[in-house]
Amino acid sequence: MSAPEVDAAVAQKYKIKRRLGMGAYGIVWKAVHRSTGEAVAVKKIFDAFRTRTDTQRTLREIACLREFGEHPNIVRLLDVISARNHVDMYLVFEAMQTDLHAVLQRGGVLQDIHCRYIVFQLLRAASFIHAANVAHRDIKPSNVLLDSSCRAKLCDFGLARSLSRSDTERRCSALSHYVATRWYRAPELLLCARRYTVAVDMWAVGCVLGEVLLGAPLFPGSTALDQMQRILSVIAPTPHLDIGAAQSELSAAVLDCVRPRRRVPLEALFPPCAPRGAVDLVRKLLVFDPRRRLTAEEALRHPYVRR
Template sequence: MLDADCRVKLADFGLARSLSSLEDYPEGQTMPELTEYVATRWYRSPEILLAAKRYTKGIDMWSLGCILGEMLLGRALFPGSSTINQIERIMNTIPRPSMLDIESIGSHYATSVLEKMPQRPRKPIELFINNADSSAIDLVRRLLIFAPHKRLNAEQCLAHPYVFQFHSPKEEPTLTYDITLPLPDHIQLTIDEYRNKLYEIIQQKKTNTRKIQLYNKTTNNLNRCTTESANIRRSNIFTNVKLLNESKKKERKAPIAQAECSDTDYETAREMNKQLFNDKQNNKDINKLYRERAQSADSRQTVLNQDSRINHTSETGKNHQHSRNSAGILSTFRKTSSSRKHSTKQSNAH
């Protein structure tokens, strides 16, 4: 199917069947019978028309060549009215096959049919499609070959110059595994068996979907926790590095640009840094000496103040003692004087 935007989609898989590779059927094992009457007649490959019992993906590549030729020509390339007429139209257009090519398709009727076919003048593809690009005609010619193994496969077509510019491997991935149908299509089952198998497949798909959703939810939660933990760890590391850099900037007085300095400049910078360190140590020693002297002066002043207070206290005590002594002497003198006066008065009385 082709829409207005030139998007091509495959549809109508009514006659499609799964096909394992020939290696899956070793000698002595019967390979499932393939459907003989497949594909629409106008797009049917020679091996199908000649009743080959074994065919490959080459039949699809032949149909692709017929479709591409029809798109370029505007009408069907081989509009045969019957199987024999279809074979005649094809053989009058493509190059005649060799005996090896005829034998390669594995048909018992191919040789006799092709020999009895009337000989007519050959009309190649170039005469049909004369207004198309040469690379397009070349692609059609490489697809419409009698021997299936000589036709281009899908990967080779995508690498062809005619479509290579439209090929995008990222948007057209190739499956890395074989597609296996859940039911064997070479065995005819009853309607009830197909229905029951279909219900089992649907139920299994629902179960798998729930498991996948649960797994994705658990994984997302774990990833979110891991991301948050990593962000916190990075934030802490960034903060610690920032603080460390700031402390280094404060401590470093003479930064040395080692990457931009020569050996002489580097040694000079080291000497300057060493001198600054020594000056800093000397300043520390001088400040320490000044502090010790100041502390010594403060201690001497404290001792002098204490001595002054002691002397003042002793002098005050002496003054008080002298006053008390003076008062005692004066009192004694007064008593002596009064006793003398009393004695004199008594003497005069006698």
């Protein structure tokens, strides 16, 4: 490993084993704490404070994980190290063996009891952060970490945002709609809603559960418009309610533009062997009107995960 890749302050404290992944924002390595022998994951954030957006993303992740990290279904942040170049930032997390995306890619690994348990834990994490009126805004399979005991932990809080009541009531600033990976993005985000709620996370959870059942993404749209078209081909909106809920001036025009000629029942997307309870939970999470979606607390009482 080249010297510039890992800061000396990090290498002095942690022994880097191998690279786990790399993305637009940084690199993640498997490592070991030199003093304790504890296995960890080291995430390097490139140029963490280059722009205001990058700074927000970095600080939100640190703040959220310090606030919520003691929850058993949220990844623990163990250490924060600023690089000597005062540009990069290193976040050290507890080690997990894989993520839900990787497991789904292998295919045929998860049995129904595993699916129930993973979704239950994801709902517990969502319920915990939603109680503080914080939306994760990027729930997807690759952000659900797993270990060999099927413990699940929600990670990557870089897009998380507090949706405080004062903001909601005063409408003092429009929330960004360009959040969440497109395939898991709720309709109100696709419709460029100026305001939205933690219900955007519940839509994403529904998409994740649907992907677990199907073995492939439910709505793999190539553009935002294509994404909406795919959603509307399965899920019928109630226009007046939905436009009001989305609070977007573009809503009516977009819905008219992409309204499908024929709608396929949601149940038809899944194989006949898919548990009815799981499909029912997906149906109650993938509701076009965010005010009618199950909350995390309500979803935890659903028969599919209640046990």
